[in-house]
Amino acid sequence: MGYGVSLETWGDYALFTRPEMKVERVSYDVITPSAARGIIESIYWKPAIIWRIDKIHVYNPIEFTNIRRNEVSSKISARSVDSVMNGGAKLLYINTNEDRQQRASIILKNVRYIIEAHFELTDKAGETDTIEKHYNIALRRMRKGQCYHNPCFGCREFPANFRLIEDDVPKSGLIGETDLGYMLYDMDFTDLEDIKSMFFRAVMRDGIIDLSACEVVK
Amino acid sequence: MILQSLVKYYEILANDKDNNIPKLGYSKANVSYAVNLSLEGELLNIIPLKIGAQRGKKIVEVPQSMEVPDLGGKTSGVKSNFLWGNSNYFFGIDNKGKIKRSKECFEAFKQLHTRFLQDINNATAKAVVKFVSNWNIDKAMEHPALKDYLDEILTGANFVFKLNGGEFVHQNKEIRQAWERYKSNVDNLNVMQCLVTGKESSIVKVHPKISGVRGALSVGGSLVSFNERAYESYGREKEQGLNAPVSEYATFAYTTVLNFLLADSSHKLNLGDATIIFWAESPKKIYPDLMSLYINGGEVSNGENSVHDELAAREIKSIFEKITQGKPIGELSDVFDEKTNFHILAISPNAARLAVRFYISNSFGEFVKKIGKHYEDLRIEKQYPTDPDTFSVWRLLNETVSPTSKDKAATPLMAGAALKAIITDTPYPAGLYNAIMLRIKAEKDISYYKVSIIKAYLSRNTKKFEEVLTMALNEQSENSAYILGRLFAVLEKAQQDANPGINTTIKDRYFTSACATPASVFPVLLRLSQHHISKADYGYASDKRIADILDKLAMEKNPFPANLSLEEQGVFILGYYHQKNALYQKNNKKSEEK
Numbered sequence: 001m002g003y004g005v006s007l008e009t010w011g012d013y014a015l016f017t018r019p020e021m022k023v024e025r026v027s028y029d030v031i032t033p034s035a036a037r038g039i040i041e042s043i044y045w046k047p048a049i050i051w052r053i054d055k056i057h058v059y060n061p062i063e064f065t066n067i068r069r070n071e072v073s074s075k076i077s078a079r080s081v082d083s084v085m086n087g088g089a090k091l092l093y094i095n096t097n098e099d100r101q102q103r104a105s106i107i108l109k110n111v112r113y114i115i116e117a118h119f120e121l122t123d124k125a126g127e128t129d130t131i132e133k134h135y136n137i138a139l140r141r142m143r144k145g146q147c148y149h150n151p152c153f154g155c156r157e158f159p160a161n162f163r164l165i166e167d168d169v170p171k172s173g174l175i176g177e178t179d180l181g182y183m184l185y186d187m188d189f190t191d192l193e194d195i196k197s198m199f200f201r202a203v204m205r206d207g208i209i210d211l212s213a214c215e216v217v218k
Numbered sequence: 219m220i221l222q223s224l225v226k227y228y229e230i231l232a233n234d235k236d237n238n239i240p241k242l243g244y245s246k247a248n249v250s251y252a253v254n255l256s257l258e259g260e261l262l263n264i265i266p267l268k269i270g271a272q273r274g275k276k277i278v279e280v281p282q283s284m285e286v287p288d289l290g291g292k293t294s295g296v297k298s299n300f301l302w303g304n305s306n307y308f309f310g311i312d313n314k315g316k317i318k319r320s321k322e323c324f325e326a327f328k329q330l331h332t333r334f335l336q337d338i339n340n341a342t343a344k345a346v347v348k349f350v351s352n353w354n355i356d357k358a359m360e361h362p363a364l365k366d367y368l369d370e371i372l373t374g375a376n377f378v379f380k381l382n383g384g385e386f387v388h389q390n391k392e393i394r395q396a397w398e399r400y401k402s403n404v405d406n407l408n409v410m411q412c413l414v415t416g417k418e419s420s421i422v423k424v425h426p427k428i429s430g431v432r433g434a435l436s437v438g439g440s441l442v443s444f445n446e447r448a449y450e451s452y453g454r455e456k457e458q459g460l461n462a463p464v465s466e467y468a469t470f471a472y473t474t475v476l477n478f479l480l481a482d483s484s485h486k487l488n489l490g491d492a493t494i495i496f497w498a499e500s501p502k503k504i505y506p507d508l509m510s511l512y513i514n515g516g517e518v519s520n521g522e523n524s525v526h527d528e529l530a531a532r533e534i535k536s537i538f539e540k541i542t543q544g545k546p547i548g549e550l551s552d553v554f555d556e557k558t559n560f561h562i563l564a565i566s567p568n569a570a571r572l573a574v575r576f577y578i579s580n581s582f583g584e585f586v587k588k589i590g591k592h593y594e595d596l597r598i599e600k601q602y603p604t605d606p607d608t609f610s611v612w613r614l615l616n617e618t619v620s621p622t623s624k625d626k627a628a629t630p631l632m633a634g635a636a637l638k639a640i641i642t643d644t645p646y647p648a649g650l651y652n653a654i655m656l657r658i659k660a661e662k663d664i665s666y667y668k669v670s671i672i673k674a675y676l677s678r679n680t681k682k683f684e685e686v687l688t689m690a691l692n693e694q695s696e697n698s699a700y701i702l703g704r705l706f707a708v709l710e711k712a713q714q715d716a717n718p719g720i721n722t723t724i725k726d727r728y729f730t731s732a733c734a735t736p737a738s739v740f741p742v743l744l745r746l747s748q749h750h751i752s753k754a755d756y757g758y759a760s761d762k763r764i765a766d767i768l769d770k771l772a773m774e775k776n777p778f779p780a781n782l783s784l785e786e787q788g789v790f791i792l793g794y795y796h797q798k799n800a801l802y803q804k805n806n807k808k809s810e811e812k
Contacts, residue, residue, distance in 0.1 A: 019462035020221060020413060020442045023449045024573030029219065066575065066634065073446035101446070104566070104573040181222040182416045187452065195452040197463065199413050 003118055003135045004054060006165040007142060009039055010112040013065075014153030014160075015105060019184060019197060025105040029062045030204065031153065033211055034186040036115045039151040039160055044138040048125040056209040057114040059172050065109045072099040111153060114169050139164065172207025179203055185214075220577050221414045221464065221472050223561050227497050228471035231478070234501035238285065239478055242470050243401040245288035247302055248281035250375035251367065254383055257341055259348025263363045264371070265380060284378065286388055287397050298326040300334065300397065301346075301388040302378045305371050309364065310355035313372035324355055334400070335393070342381050342390045349379075412465035414472070419465040423458045426473040430480025431493045434567035441476070441565075441572045442469075485510050489611060490633025492564040492575045498582055499559040505582060509560070512589055513641075514610040556583030562641060564634060575634045578641060588643035595674035599690040599799050601666040609667060611637055617667050618653035620660070628653075639678075651675040655784060658791060659730045669795045672788045683789050691796040696770060698777065699786040702736050703793025705767045709747050711801050712760035716750035733787045737778040 016028040016035050033053040040051050072094050080090045119138070121129060141147070142164035151160040180202035188196045200214045231237040240246055252265040268279040287300040296319070298307050306312045310324030328350040335343040358364065364371060379387035387393065408421040427438030444450055444461050454461045464472075479495045480486060485506040487494040498505035560582040564575035580588075593608050615628035615636060627633075635647040654671050658664060677687045686692055686700045695701070710725050724743060732739040747764060751757035771777040782790060 019451075020464060021574060022462070023443060023445070024568060024571055026220070026574050026577075064576065066631070068631075071448065073448050075447045101448075102568075104568065104575070106574060106576065181219045182413050184413075196410055197413070199411050199416055201416060 003131055005040075005117055005138060005142065006169050007040060007043075007115045007117070007162055008112070008165050009115060009151070009160045009162045011153050011158060011160045012110060013158040014108040014111045015158055016108070016154040024103055025107075027064070027106055027108050027154070028183055029108075029180050030058050030183075030202070030209065031056060031111070031113050031115075032184045033200075034184060035154055036113070036117070037186065039153075039162065040115065040117055042149050042151040043147045043162065044134075044141045045148075046129075046134065048121060048129040049119040049134050050122050051117050051119045053115060053117045054210075054212050055116040056211065057116070057169060057172055058174060058204060058207045058209070059112040059114070060110055061174065063109050064106050066104065066106055068102060068104050070096070070100050071103050072096055073101045074099050107158070108153075114165060116169065174204070174207035177203060177205050180209075185211075219579070220563065220574060221468065223499075223579065224472040224475050225414055225468050226499065227561075228475040230499060230501055231475065237501060240285050240288075240474055242467060243288060243398055244285045245474075246283050247286045247376055249284045249286070249302065249378050250281040251371065251377050252380040252386065253308060253377050254380045255345045255349050255387075256382060257345050259345045259350075259352060261349065261353075261361065261363050262382075264367050265383070266367075267378075281376065284386075286378065296322045296326050298323065298330045300330060301393075302376055303327060304374045304376055308377045309353070309358045309361075309371075311358045311372065312374070321355060324353075328353075334396070338392060338396055340390070340392045342385075342387055343393055345381055346379055346387055408460060410460070410463040412468055413463055414468035415465055417465065419467065421460055421463045422466050422469040423460065425459060425464070425469055428473060428476050428480065428565075428572060430477065430486075431565050431567050431572055432488050433491055434572060435570055439567055439570055439572040441472075441574075443571055445570075482506075487513060487611075489564075489615065489637055490566075490628055490630035492566040492630065492634050492637075494562065494564045494637065496560065496562045498561075500554075502554065504554050505558065505560065508554075509582075509585070512586065514612070554582070556581065556586070558582045560585050564637070566630065566634070576638050578638070585641060588641055591643050592640045592674070595677050596670045597689060598666070598670050598673050599796070601795075601799060605666045609670075611640060613667065614671060617665075617671060618650065618657060620657065645679045646675050648679075651679070651788070652784070655787060659733070662726055662729050664791060664795055664798075669791060672791055676785065676788050676792075680785055682785070686789055686792055688796075691800040695793075696772070697789060697793075698771060698775075698779065699782050699789040700793035701767060701770050702732070702740070702778070702782075703790040703795075704797035705740070705764070706732050706743070706790075707794045707797035707801065708760065708763045708767060709743050710798075712747045712750040712754065712757070712764070715754040715756065715760060717753075733782065733790050735781045737780045740778045 014027065014031065015025060016030075016032050017025045018028055033056070036053045036056060037051050040053075045051070074094055076092060076094060080088075081092060084090050084092055119131075119134065121131065121134075142162070145162070147162075151162060152158055153160050182199040183202040185198040185200040188198050200211075202209055202214070228239065231239045232241060249267055252267055254262040254265055256262050267282045267284075269282050270277045271280045284302075286302040289297070289300055304312070306320045306323035307327040308324075310320045312320050331350050332347055335347050359368070381387055381390075408423070409418055410421050411417070412419050412421070425440055425442045428434075428441055429436075429438035431439060442459070442462060442464065444458050447455065450457070450461050459469075476495075479497060480493065485495070487510070496506055496509055558581065559579060561577070561579045562585070563577045565572050566575045567573070596608070596614075615633050616626065618628050618632070619626055629649070632647055632649040632653070636650050638644070639646045650671065654668050654675075658668055673687055676683055683697065683700075686695050686697050691704075692700075706725075706729070710723055713724055714720075724746070728739050728743060732743065744764075747760070751761045754760065768777075
């Protein structure tokens, strides 16, 4: 844990879609651990490391708003991409005019979190992959505001700002214990044929969701 | 959290003896008749189970709602239910003349019951098995027990079994136990972690439909569904519910309780396109009772029309005023606890799906305090003594709609946002204010309701005009928009005194422009008023009133601005309303003295 980072991240809107309500979307109350992982991975990630989220600090009161927007109903099929790669003559696009679907969403507004995370080396780490090296690259990138793609809060249209916290993490103004129910922890990729979701009981104590202490059923 | 709290409420209701919400493995069905069997499985007679119900002024016979075993998965094909069904399944006859299909139905019924009941060593089960194996379809129509009821029996009414006029077969304890054992052992496919209970259990692929949301399909809509590729993740194509693992128990519980809440028309609210339901974490009915009266501003629905019940409104007001002021609620503390968690859920339909508009949880007392704040913000002096103290959200939204419009509904998005603002004590949507201003300019009807809404909006959304946001006229205020509003009311009065009963007054001609661009209108109006004053009998009274108000205007600081902002226009309207009320109240008092 000595090589942990604290990343402050904030934005105007966020949508951490609940799996059960992802057609007419409803957001979770706070950022999910997998979304937090996604934000950090957009800043620095290599196959040699895996990020683990330790704590999520929530700073702003949970507030929702409604929007309606156009979504598309289809995905680009992997099979037609495959056939194009092999010289087939298929069209590879989604026509948003034909595929348009108007859907309602309940989104979070005005969010601010501090994500405490650390990384571990994976079995893909080679001889030159040391913890110190990756830690310093990550720190440098966070200080400079570099990222591979712009980090976002659940959907690409809700960008996330970020900043490295090098001092102590400030205390949240949210007081008391809130039970947020079962929340998505992450996907279980161990069996690529049958990727399952993992859930955990999210409890926010004085604005902090401690993931190191939570129980994840796998 | 929505599904979680619905499941929690289901458990509260299921543990409460006064509520007859179905248990897992059962559902509600409308049953019209009982088929009375002897111990030997002979059909003795048919016992009607219909009950009388009030429909308008008449009392009609309707089928009884009973808890029956639920096999799940309705289809249009042949599929027998367990221990209940219509005449096709029970007797192999119907009035559609499809003899072949009726036979198939009875065969399915026979098979299911023989297979299921033959292992149960119980006289009741044996009687049913004997009945299905001895029943002769060809002679069914002539059976003496069926003859009397034949017409009604064949219309698709539902039956259940009864033994010797005693207990209902589907309520037999041993049969129920066997049924529940069977239900808990069926297909444990697709075991995953349930996102509601957190436990590893069998996952439902297609969720049951929810009915009772206005504007949704009549067969009901789905809250959890996946109908297009874009909504499926991680290769779970065509696997529907596996995209969001919800266990069978949780699915059953949330759909049952949601249907239960939506079926209760006295505790749901239709606003815009949304249907709003609420529940407390308690089996007591008093919470939703109080809340629906409160949100409706004391309006009670008596079947078709909503009536304003002044007595109920006052009673509730006194209870809720106590809660708002933090005083003890006295004897009522036995009846309810203001700390009970309360949930408000708004659902709106979108084709075959249901979308959540908003979902808010808080303690009952907090909700009352927040809604109380809304009524406090609305409070203003009444125009007529008949105006109600409080009015419903529905009434409030109706004020934004043109009275000549065919579609009398407020815009759905604003309706939802306005209700949300009320129950969470947050700023009102700007759209509400704009719509009210638009209506005032178009209709020139400055009514109690509209001015109340303007006052509420200005007091909650701005901090600028506190001095004029009073119940009644504030003569001391030096806000120029407010004074101009007052001046307009006095000028109108001068005209009415000079020409009593004229059709078109300066209000109809000039109100909109006086309100938006005072500089271009007031000089004209002031000149006009001199004619009115000289013509009227007691013109000097108006002259003095105009002079008093003009005194208030700071002449050196541009007394008639070229234009007023939309917020200042609201203040202008408040000034007009207050002054007009003050003028007429003076008149009323004078006439009383005479």
